[in-house]
Amino acid sequence: MSSSSSSSSSSSDEAKFHVLAVDDSVIDRKLIERLLKTCSYQVTAVESGMKAMEVLGKEIEGVNLIITDYSMPGMTGYELLRKVKGCSSLRDIPVVIMSSEDLPSRIDRCLQDGAEEFFLKPVCQSDVNKLRSHLIRRPSSTVAAAAEAEEEVSSLQPQQQQNCRKRKAAAVLLEESCGLSSVQSTKTIRR
Structure with a gap:
């Protein structure tokens, strides 16, 4: 009984993985969808690269892997790959x-x-069994932490500029208190 509980635990872990399947052929799309569901993955199947980008725009946090046909009208699978890898919020999703x-x-x-x-x-x-090693977990807390880190980094630049202005003002005050002009202090430093 314990072995069946561990296998059900394994499949419930895999059920958390969401795979976006992209193929313009209805037959191929249904086949890949069935194979993925056999492995207990959550599957969203769409017929084009443009539809895939729409799904990714709505569900960035929920997609753990994209599997796409290469030859499709409109946006090819290769173009979809390039768009995903070129977008900072998507590039970690395996394709x-x-x-x-x-x-x-x-x-x-x-x-x-x-x-x-x-x-x-x-x-x-x-x-499909090979996909397990490429699946990524993208909890919303990770996405939120990344957004916070990006905001923190962008706020550092103005703060660093302010610190530089303060240091410059302190240097000018020090020069004045020592009786040096800016030109004299430069010559003194060079000696």
């Missing part, structure tokens, strides 16, 4: 590309530009 064409130059380009994996279609269960 996996799927294609029915086995073109080494295409595969290399996708992997060099940030894809975690490149699967040849038809995707099978053993391919």
